[in-house]
Amino acid sequence: MKKPEKKSGNEASKLISIGLTVVLLFAIGYIVMRSPSPKTQSGAPASNTEIKDGIQYVTIDAKGGYSPRISEVKAGIPTKLIVKTNGTYDCSSSIVINALNYRKILPQTGETEIDIGTGKAGDTLQGLCGMGMYNFQIKFN
Ligand SMILES: [Cu+2]
Structure with a gap:
């Protein structure tokens, strides 16, 4: 004797539970996306630039290296680099x-503004630590 299959009933309850799961995932996604994300330290390029009164500021952190390692900035705008130290x-x-003939010992904590001029598209400015073991790049686009 074959057991009567309750296929249609099972399918329906499967569909309902899949539907509920999808709705739940969307709800979680919505909540996660609404909550303020913490500021990324070394994340996406271009998040560390700001244009104020016609001057472009690009900010990097110096502590155990430079972060972000690569910054992308706009060409054709006078640009200043702000290097932040915090117990460095x-x-x-x-x-x-080297390209700017610039060499400085930064304060252990503070912000140092360096005029890096107006870059051309395709230019890359490279900075190094005094020993040449850490580096960072500013790319002009
Ligand atoms: Cu070094």
Whole structure:
């Protein structure tokens, strides 16, 4: 004797539970997307630039290296680099930008503004720590 299959009933309850799961996932996604995301330290390029009164500011952190390592900025706008230190005792506080003949020991904590001029599209400015072990790049687009 074959058992009568309750296929249609099973299918229906499966569909309902799949439907509920999908709705639940959308609800979770919605809640997650609405909540403020923490500021990324080394994340997406271009998030660390700001144009104010016709001057482009690009900000990087110096502590155990440079973050973000690569910054993308706009070409054709006077640009200033702000290097932030915060209890920086390692050699990333000693900064060298050869192309600008720039060399400085940054304060252990503070912000240092460096005029990096107006870049052309395709230019890349490279900075190094005093020992040359850490580096960062500013790319002009
Ligand atoms: Cu170094």
